[in-house]
Amino acid sequence: MHTILPFLLAMVAIIVLLNMWATKLKIAYPILLVIGGLLISFIPGLPVVKIDPNLIFFIFLPPLLYEAAWTISFKEMKKWWRIIGSFAFLVVFFTALSVALVTNYLIPGFTIAIGFLLGGIVSPPDAVSTAAITKFVKIPKSTSAILEGESLLNDASSLIIFRFALVAVGTGQFIWQNAATSFLWMVVGGAGIGLLLGWIFVQVHKYLPTDAPSDTVLTVIEPYFMYWIAEQVHSSGVLAVVSGGLFMSARRLVFLSSTSRIRAFSVWESFIFILNGVVFLIIGLELPEIRDGLRSQGIPLSTAIGYGVLVTGVLIGARIISSYAAMFATLIFRPGVAPAARSNRVRMTMPLLLGWTGMRGVVSLAAALAIPLTLDNGKAFPQRDLILFITFVVILLTLLVQGLTLPGIIKRTGAFGRFMDPKVEEELKLQMKRDLKQHSYQFLKNKYDNELKGHAGMEKLLRHWEEKSKASDDSWMNEQAKTIFIEMLESQRAYLTELNKDPAFDEEIIRHQLYQIDLEEERLRMI
Known part of the structure; x- marks a missing residue:
């Protein structure tokens, strides 16, 4: 040995x-x-x-x-x-x-x-x-x-x-x-x-x-x-x-x-x-x-x-x-x-x-x-x-x-x-990200509109997703905001799973975005 x-x-x-x-x-x-x-x-x-x-x-x-x-x-x-x-x-x-x-x-x-x-x-x-x-x-x-x-x-x-x-x-x-x-x-x-x-x-x-x-x-x-x-x-x-x-x-x-x-x-x-x-x-x-x-x-x-x-x-x-x-x-x-x-x-x-x-x-x-x-x-x-x-x-x-x-x-x-038209693939990626961003924003507005109003952390969460800002200070992310954010990520996964049924979207693009969502959830859990 x-x-x-x-x-x-x-x-x-x-x-x-x-x-x-x-x-x-x-x-x-x-x-x-x-x-x-x-x-x-x-x-x-x-x-x-x-x-x-x-x-x-x-x-x-x-x-x-x-x-x-x-x-x-x-x-x-x-x-x-x-x-x-x-x-x-x-x-x-x-x-x-x-x-x-x-x-x-x-x-x-x-x-x-x-x-x-x-x-x-x-x-x-x-x-x-x-x-x-x-x-x-x-x-x-x-x-x-x-x-x-x-x-x-x-x-x-x-x-x-x-x-x-x-x-x-x-x-x-x-x-x-x-x-x-x-x-x-x-x-x-x-x-x-x-x-x-x-x-x-x-x-x-x-x-x-x-x-x-x-x-x-x-x-x-x-x-x-x-x-x-x-x-x-x-x-x-x-x-x-x-x-x-x-x-x-x-x-x-x-x-x-x-x-x-x-x-x-x-x-x-x-x-x-x-x-x-x-x-x-x-x-x-x-x-x-x-x-x-x-x-x-x-x-x-x-x-x-x-x-x-x-x-x-x-x-x-x-x-x-x-x-x-x-x-x-x-x-x-x-x-x-x-x-x-x-x-x-x-x-x-x-x-x-x-x-x-x-x-x-x-x-x-x-x-x-x-x-x-x-x-x-x-x-x-x-x-x-x-x-x-x-x-x-x-x-x-x-x-x-x-x-x-x-x-x-x-x-x-x-x-x-x-x-092999890279522009078509890039346009599909951009379209998916735009639609996903709009889906996330509407999810927060429709389900948590009352919680978002008058709460600084909740409003900042909404602005963060709407504008995709890169905030370096994560102290605003309290447990309630974290719970909502994780639920929103689950909603994104469900949306992408449904989007995958569209023949126009390649599954590799969908899987790449799902992996990005997993990484985002891991970063969130470590805050």
Whole structure:
């Protein structure tokens, strides 16, 4: 323990330093993390870090999926559910099938089942990598929502493929009737368990005397409970976490106080950042052992790299083909919902850009590491080292090739120029703030008109909100004024929640303003 602890602390320090360096270079930090993991594998004498494959999913996936469910805009998901659904399920299956057929034909020793296993691992694009890359270039809110929704749901669909392929590799057979029944139970049971547990956790937060620290700790524990309970009844733990997370996210204003929301946000931001970094470094630490496994199987390193390049090409090609198929299907069957474009050239470029956003990341790494070392009969799991190596090559190439070129391609093509008008977004923000200010003023006048008259503190409260003055002396804020002010902030939250139903307002703008209200309430409570 005394030898491994300094090493673990050094890993965290490396993750932080790489993130700082990535910010300075203005590139996505997952790119430097995957390169850092590769370089670490060449350092001699490092301790061997071994994690039970059965624990990989349980340790890393629940919090990653739960956090993604909390940050995504459910409003935008409903708006673009057709394309999100097609990319999250149909495209994932098409990609996994393409990988299975190509690897079965071109890689010696790869059966269809092993090919599907690899396809399930590498088929889901990574939301963290995409978000980290696109923050350096503006893309439409609709495209961002599609990518986030797809990345959340395709993790579930790809990992279901992964589980079925594991069974097929282990047993050597695949019974379609049993698979269909199991698939139905995994989907329905997983989603149902997640919703039920999400409702229970909401009641726990609401009716137990929790405070900000206990609320925050509970939010860390909850995804693990959802995942574990769903897996115990052989349904999808991934879908349980996603559905439960979406349910609780939509009700965050109901069961969490402003203090809990603010503190939990900071804790989760750091927690997820560390988890992402640790997974990349772990695969780097395991690469020497993977290379030794390849040598023992007589697979040259150059050949393994070639297989990784081959699979990467299949993934990119399958995604681009799927993007164009989705566009043509939309234009033929539902032209009314097709996004407008300045020209046919721009229209034809957009699916290419959407197809080019398929960077792979943490979920693929976690899935690859979760492959068991041996089969049920005690024999070594076939092609495990090669699958791990190909997965690492895929992640490295997609992050470097697609990740580094995507911002430049977007800027050069200008395909998203029509949709990115910063003036429109700024006008919406100003309109929201003006309306919110008027709403607050009318709330005070209508409900507390008698209390405001003749009371210096109350009148100053009204002037403060009407004029948005920055008074440095808070001595005027007595308990009565504080109570009214907090009630007014609750009224603002209710107003913004109702405003979020307006399609013109992006949910990200609403959430930003809600966070500002939480900060205002915290400042008020400290007076």
